[in-house]
Amino acid sequence: MEQPGFTASLVAGGVAGASVDLILFPLDTIKTRLQSPQGFYKAGGFHGIYAGVPSAAIGSFPNAAAFFLTYEYVKWFLYTDSSSYLMPMKHMLAASAGEVVACLIRVPSEVVKQRAQVSASSRTFQIFSNILYEEGIHGLYRGYKSTVLREIPFSLVQFPLWEFLKALWSWRQEHVVDSWQSAVCGAFAGGFAAAVTTPLDVAKTRIMLAKAGSSTASGNVLSALQGVWRSQGLAGLFAGVFPRMASISLGGFIFLGAYDQTRGLLSEVGREGP
Template identity: 85%
Template sequence: MDSPGFTTSLLAGGVAGVTVDLVLFPLDTIKTRLQSPQGFNKAGGFRGIYAGVPSAAIGSFPNAAAFFITYEYVKWLLHTDSSPYLMPVKHMLAASAGEVIACLIRVPSEVVKQRAQVSASSSTVQIFTDILYQEGIQGLYRGYKSTVLREIPFSLVQFPLWESLKALWSWRQGHAVDSWQSAVCGAFAGGFAAAVTTPLDVAKTRIMLAKVGSSTAGGGVLSALHGVWRTQGLSGLFAGVFPRMAAISLGGFIFLGAYDQTRSLLLELGRERP
């Protein structure tokens, strides 16, 4: 990928990430509290729904930028004139690679954010220092495996579906989709992917919020899922599914629409520059 394309993906991804995380933060807080082991009301209910927003604000830009740089680079690396039927596979591989890299930034931010969301009386800085003091750097990466195991299936569904919907819409109307059309495709793809991966999101939340030294804190996704199934059944595995779908559908609309719009604008500016 050329330097302008690399820089454009970085900036567009970062802008899109910050925009969606800040706009939809209250829905994310409600989803986290619904999934927390102490229950929605004890976790804070509807009070202090912006608790943890500093962590999200700091992590959003580099996280989203890292994902889209990797996503676009791997798509470029795998670009060939082979059968169009292989395009979804390329998008899956690109999205998976993007998630693995982005999670190196996302997970520490997510750990601090989620603990702040269920403990609104503690500041983000206090929670961050407590994690370092009690668990060290590895405490900030608790749930890395479960996050990757959630994000890769999510991306395997969302991004090929997003790209396919855009291609279908473009073919039907005879020209490339507009940014708002890309956003609509992103909303549908994100909502569908959110629904089917909610159990993995529940497991990730339980691991990140578990007490230090507990079996759940060890990071086993299957054991976390089994624990939820044993105590709460199917409803526990899909706790928070509606706010998660709402947040990610809206997030897909804003995130992928903002990404396409910002990327197009930056590329246009680059072409106009002498």
Template identity: 85%
Template sequence: MAPGASPADQPSFLVSLLAGGVAGVSVDLILFPLDTIKTRLQSPQGFNKAGGFRGIYAGVPSAAIGSFPNAAAFFITYEYAKFLLRTDSSSYWVPVNHMLAASAGEVVACLIRVPSEVVKQRAQVSAASGTFHIFSNILYQEGVLGLYRGYKSTVLREIPFSLVQFPLWESLKALWSRKQGHVVDSWQSAACGAFAGGFAAAVTTPLDVAKTRIMLAKAGSNTASGNVLSALLEVWKTQGISGLLNSNPEM
């Protein structure tokens, strides 16, 4: 327990679990069509061949099943890590503590997120195949490790994302609170989060492209080995900077 902290200050396990889980499910389901479009833009076969705008809810069962435990695991870890690392609010260590807490949250959450993401992304670019069929094929062809293909690339993408997003989110909330003289309302916190998340997503897009390519790669291929640098170089050679920035819809 941090110096001077009392048990009452410690974040409630149940509150973190429910709030994080509900937030994660809501965001994932509401924005799922956009996620499908993003995955198809990043897929090696190109947007139209991957399905275009058809079947944009393909893979939603995987997202729905994995979303709650994934988000809950992240926020529980994030809140408890912040609690353990907390310092005086005026300390210059505060942003660093937020970064460390977010990184810890991502490492834990990815243990749940990656299997769900692998199944979801393959369903998104193969809308004719059901989620359970894809899940069964992965287990049959690659075993349990196949569900964790892309774990390293996901962590390498999520940690920088969180290092940008969460300190920026916390800073924006603190700034807004000081300006208005009281703690930000829910909608204000959401607005800060939307800006922080959008900025973090833009910065980490090349890593997200690499993650998608690794998860969708044919088993046994060089890309499927999980080498992020190799995946980035392959995209660079075939599509240039537009491919790394997810702006080239066709191969």
């Protein structure tokens, strides 16, 4: 396996991440408000569904670029011809490493974005300043552990499934999948992963939106899940599952399709260059 073009991975990941975050932002807002402790309509309902978009716009490119740069490097580093049956495990390890690195950028952006989504009257910069003033840098990383605990299981499902579906489709048609086919595989893999990890997403949302100093704000995922279970039952644990599945299915289509397309184009340019 050739060493991947790391610049191509970085740029392609950034373009894909920015595209999906901005296109699907309204669905993400609706999902966040469905999961918020005050309820959908008190959190803003359908009003101001682009609240928090500056935070997403700033964080999406470097976040996705960091993920794919790490993902491709670890996948290349672990590759061996003699152990192809271990490839799903290697994809899992690569995706997990990518999430740990990407969350260093994603979490501060996500904290600011989600608070803006449930408080549409407040400006993004004002929310960012208030967090720094009241909680310091630690406040921007509230929910880091819960985000990683959500993203790693998500990636453990999504990326091996995406790679498997691409390989299966390539085998059936006897040539490598096109970008649109990769996008279809990404949509299916993303939607399935979104459904099974929704409770972890609910816990992450509650932790990020909790009042400073509260027990939920401490970041204990199990405690947050128990609180939701006691107050709202199974329905609470899967709050926002349909907009989450819709958003991530569409996101997987755009994100992974755009990633493969952009990376392929950049790799071609690199090969044709001097």
